Amino acid sequence: MTRKALLSVSDKTGLVPLAEALVQEFGYELLSSGGTAQVLQKAGLPVTQVSDYTGSPEILGGRVKTLHPKIHGGILARRDVPQDLAELENLGIDLIDLVVVNLYPFAETVQNPATTHAQAVEQIDIGGPALLRAAAKNHAFVTVLCEPSQYPEYLNHLRTHQGQTQREFRQACAAQAFCHTSQYDQRIAAYLTPTPTRWPHHWACQGTLVQPLRYGENPHQQAAWYRTGDTPTGWCTAELLQGKELSFNNLVDLEAARRLIREFPTTQPTAAIIKHTNPCGVACADDLLTAYQKALQADPVSAFGGIVAVNQPLDEATATAMTELFLECIVAPGCSPAAAAILQRKSKVRVLVMPELGIPPEAEIRMISGGFLVQTPDLGTVEPQQWQVVTAKQPTPSELADLWLAWRVVKAVKSNAIVVAKDGVTLGIGGGQTQRVGAVRLALAQAGERAQGAVLASDGFFPFGDSVMAAGAAGITAVVQPGGSLRDEESIQAAHEGGVAMLFTGRRHFYH
Template structure:
């Protein structure tokens, strides 16, 4: 019996060459719609699917392959006598090769002006049904979803007259991954359309961006996956201009740096080590901003990652080139800056589209056996009900420092304390088990610069001891959420030392 292949694709890359190879190998080719027209116009003999089914396409093409003459040919076991008897009884012939890809649903919903009607019309029904049937029956059927697999399939058909079971199983697994991803796009789109925030089931889909040499440590395997339709202003969308490939830890740190740099509209520079900021600076120029970030902690920046929110010019590049850095990330690099920085063989230079500051709707964190999901912490000082709770009001200089500190402390691992002046961080206390411990680390790092500086805390002070510690180091202004049952003790202590203290009513824990 002559073997048959069913071809119906929206992406026609390589399909003509593949169909001609199958035709040369003696396959009868079944097809529908645009694929049928395209292959016929290019000299491939086609048997229309409606000739096989004995039924015309109806409902504007919504129904054409949903028919026992097709699905019987896809699902029949070739070595099952009962199946073969039923096939003969109903005149159904087996289909040996299936090449199908689906309506472009993801591409459709990516368009800014997409309507719900247009999105729904691009939900493929017959395609997934054929793919799933063929993949289920991969013991007998070769099913192909990806044009990259055409050459290998042709090679095996030419060599052995059929594909191997291993190949068919690998292709079937690929199909089920694809249809699962396709359905995830549809379910997520419709879920968002009706405003369901926490549905009873949630499915995310990610695409492999690159395998990684290793994970957090050399003995751990790792890969980098990108969430489709996610934020463009992210490390996943970065373009690497120079340097070694990114590592697992590079990606984590770069992501942390991007989240911090998003906080600033003025020229700003952020240095990150182990997902915590070690220096943040703002200035009238990007060179000034980086100078402040470097001055904030010239020791910890060594081997770190730097993000800047302006094009890197030659002056800034000269500063950057004098330090060992893993990554420099910016919206752009001037030609002069690239000429300077690319002299360093291994440094990674990345650009991301800063102008596309679309945020993901949800943040997800995997835990063993589960997943946590929450809204991003996009709450800024402008959103808070800020109130001065002490007798003394902050000066203009202190307000600038408090705003800077508040923008940074939300990105520091809790318990977190950040000491700042109006232009830069002076000390960062991260990830401590008590708040006084975090304050002592930040103040020790700030040293003499703490005199007249400001202090930001990610959460309230449960006791007045943090205010006492800050006052003795020379801090003159504090910003914190407030909300402790002992707030009044902290307020009294601040008044005792002449410190201006601001409550925001907003906590910024980061775990």
């Protein structure tokens, strides 16, 4: 009996070579509809229109094409149930052994801001998901392909197994088809959700494998990298110019670096050095080389084996300086050919170019036992012109500039977080402490004598005056914090007594 294949695809990539192999190598008869049939006919391939096979024309402007018993009966019939086969024979329905379907480009359509609601609705595929689900349900007998990337593997499988498919292969294809339709429905549901601030009753997170990773945080942990969405975004768009494959820890640290460097405009040359997700040195300067050198000088011991992120394309001078230190990764929005050639001296360092370093994820998700938490990213912050000076002493322009630097950096430091800065560079960073005063002491100890005349930022309010007293005693001249403690007056009084200017932002930046 001649085998039938139903082909109905929106994405025509690889369609003709697949169809040619099906007909010429494996003797399939082709069923198709609409534009897919036209492409096959133009390629000179024999194809039967679905409407001719079913005897029912496409109706409602193409909304109904393949929703017909002769199609779904041929897909869903159980080959090992005589009653099913007898019923098909009585109704003149042929078996369909292969279903090749991909869906209307809904996600791509709604990404265009000019798309109207009516246009988006017309890109909601009905027949396609029904075909995929029917074929996937009957994977005991039917093969389903939902992405062009599957075609070569499918043909190789047929050639290896004398034109037949193995149950295990069909089941894997079925699983992929169900994932495909699930993701498709999720995107439609997200589009139809009335407002972005309203949390849907169901939240589903699906991903496509980018690559397995050698291991997770530790060698005994397994790990893999997945991307969300139909098209690559974020780190999936980064170009790896050189170095080994990215590890789990590399990617976690790189995301922390991106989270920090996005706070600084590209008009202000900035370099950030990250170690174990925390910044150990951040600096702004008139040029990228100086910014990198100042960031390195902030804490050269911690910088060893760290990750560097810069907000401007790498130049020769900066690249040369970076070769003098062992680094795990370097990421920049661009890299000149000369700079890339220089970095080849350190062939093991991973160098990435990611033009869109500033684009955050739409949501942050964390797994907990029995579920997960979702939150919007901590985007933006309160700028200096909106801060409130709560002491008689006013900050100088240079202090205000350093406070602005420290306030943006503290946002990327694990809570409790303190940052000491001066002359456009961080001098001491205290993060992940259980006491705020402990974080202050850690940052001040790291800064040492350089704390004289420096400023300090805190990601949360000071619950007591002890932190401000410690800062004043170390030579800190200005402090910025969210404010909002019941003991704010105690901290303000400590600032008065220590000759420290204090500013409130009104916004907290915890980062757990």
